[in-house]
Amino acid sequence: MDDFIAARSQMALSLGFHIVFSCIGMVMPFFMAVAHYYWLTTKEIRYKNVTKAWSQGVAIFFATGAVSGTVLSFELGLLWPQFMKQAGPIFGMPFSLEGTAFFIEAIALGFFLYGWDRFNPWFHWVTGVIVGVSGLVSGILVVAANAWMNSPAGFDYVDGQYLNIDPIKAMFNDAWFSQALHMSLAAFVATGFAVAGVHAFMILKNKNKQFHTTAFKIAASFGCVAALLQPLSGDISAKDVARRQPAKLAAMEAHFHTEKGASLLIGGIPDSKTKQVNYALKIPGLLSFMVHGDTKAEVKGLDQIPVENQPPVAITHYAFQIMVGLGMLMMALSGLYFIALWKKKQWLSSSWLLTLFAAATPLGFLAVEAGWTVTEVGRQPWIIQGVMRTADAVTPMPGIAYSFYLYTGVYLSLALVVSFMLYRQIRMVGTLYDLPAHASQLKK
Template identity: 75%
Template sequence: MFAKLVTLSIFKQPTVYIMDDFIAARSQMAVSLGFHIIFACVGMVMPFFMAISHFIYLKTGNAIYKGLTKAWSKGVAILFATGAVSGTMLSFELGLLWPTFMEHAGPIFGMPFSLEGTAFFIEAIALGFFLYGWDRLKPWFHWVTGLIVGLSGLASGILVVAANAWMNSPAGFDFVDGQYLNVDPIQAMFNDAWFSQALHMTIAAFVATGFAVSGIHALMILKQRNVIFHTTAFRITALSACVAALLQPVSGDISAKDVAQRQPAKLAAMEAHFETEANASFVIGGIPDEDKKTVKHAIKIPGLLSFLAHGDPEKPVTGLNDIPKEHWPPVAITHYAFQLMIGLGMLLVVLALIYFAALFTRKKWLDSKWLLRLFVIATPMGYIALEAGWVVTEVGRQPWIIYGIMRTADAVTPMPGIVYSFYLFTAVFISLSAIVVFLLYRQMTMVGRLYDTTDPAYQSN
């Protein structure tokens, strides 16, 4: 959510609405997380692409794969540095904006955050070894350092998701008379939601990053820029993205069943499901009306929601009408974000099926421009779906910051003037975005010159 300044001209004296500090705090976290999650996904996925390319180079001696590994590693370094900045800002924001939350929750779910810090340091050290280890380290040890970058980045992402999962499924303590007693940090970290969220997020990272990178290389192929180099890169990333896209619906089904058990209000908001009923319909599209408790212009598939939630089309799905209104999440935002995530995810599944058809039965499609154009169009889809998924996760948990225990409004700082902090942090993130785009564009324009596969000097490296 962003700042809203609305003037209603129907009154003689216009009424101006400016967001309050609570909305400003939530908006600041939304912008920060939405920005940082991109770098988290890159850190989880790109090192594995590097490791695959590097492994092929060591096995074949083909200089194209060496150049590709170097090119990707420089992009990873740029995004890693920016991610470190945004991650540091997020850690400060948690304490500054939500002091009550951190006071009580910190001792309980602090373990995954501390372990994430350790994973981050290992990732940074390994990345340093990898970047400066060319022709200095033994080849296979050098490859292992790159693999460690990927493994530590993956661990870092999973640990952060485990902390977020705890907010959705609090565990590892007894809540008695407002006190948090008998704290068990291991149980808190491995709460009931951590596996489904970590699985869904990890696969989503491969989908988003894979399609984003393959789309960029597809564009370079269409522009006839160093075609051999970019075709090699495209094949690695497109295959990885398409495998992940086909696995994502499986993880989505696991997540849906988990949410149905633990957070029925979130599931009901996702589907704008108001009436508790068996053989509940899965809603595609539609405009929810919270006042009238209806969904207009929706396509409904009878029984599918019950099946997805419980594995049985005859089992009832709890509707919002059976949940106190004060515990409802914002229905429209959650529903639209869920529809966007599902819609884009299914489009990527279709593209993955087309690509595998090209690989196994229609090989002439691999050289067609229309297939490359489809990947170019898909470049942002994975990340848009990823961001929409996090909106579902976070907005769908409202009004709770610790589900069923602490309300978000009770955790925000009493300090005034948060709206100005929101403006400042938003300006910082926009500036960082501009810098990253400039650096990555500069890196992409240099790729053709530095790794020109037609240059004899390159072939001798």
């Protein structure tokens, strides 16, 4: 493995690991706040139990996310020094503000975790809400920085120099809204389905059904609403990509040839040598309609992109298909859930629906990982779209491959530790909150 591929692989590993904890940190506090609100308004002990259990999970993920996020910030400077030298003064503002949001989140989480029976109940609830809001803002700010890489703005690039820098314009670039909306909804989908799936599994195991049913309904409601809204944000993002990054769209769709009335491909195996896609289901005119609102409009293909500027087609296409396919599956499950909620309430306790949710536990995060693959691989060979190539930004320091192997071992170890802690936490929840003695103590 050469140093360039090792640097990209290490960054991909770090991002892929961190994004899971980022999504949970952005969303889980809102679940916690809803359960806490129900406790304050109804005084039903099950809501307090759920709130306390979830807050412990939030603390675990917050600590892990803080560590993995700190590593990422160092990696940007260590692996991509030329990128940070040129880009740091331009898009540094969202990272600075993200640090402030993270600081507020840490303080609010401390207040919430240690504020039981010490603060005014509603002030205590507000601290939990602040944890969620600051976490969401933190995620949006990081996405804004990534959006700048896809849609650079806030500077003039003249003779290799970055002039007339405007950090505000850089932060609110053309891509920030569509990416922030899409990523925020994805975080709610992924976390909602993951949490609902875990609680559905515990219900199937007949573990403290009242507790897990309460938690399941809150998480599933968030996840299913977001899953039904996600295609709208996906449409906004796709139209934005078609306008700013036609090479990425062409790779996503394996669209080799510029044509009018372009077909939408479902599945298929792209062959970059023959410029064909084999075994795909084609829907005539649909790609043109989705991009331009006209079934006969022309869609730019890879044949109009210089070969040296084309992204890897197969990886981008497969990742895009996985993201969309998993999203459609979760949409279908969301439809079933709301039918159950409004018309077929007996379905809510049926083993088949709970089994579907348990099976869907990892789908949201798999879709998130696939989506980030599309975003990053689809931008190649650029680290700053149209301005700086990834190969020109990498560190000249040798031996990056060994760093990649080391980080792989560290992240695998951390994943095992976190998984063990969560497993133990779930087992404790299944017994602790099922004991009347503990329930009576929690009422105090």
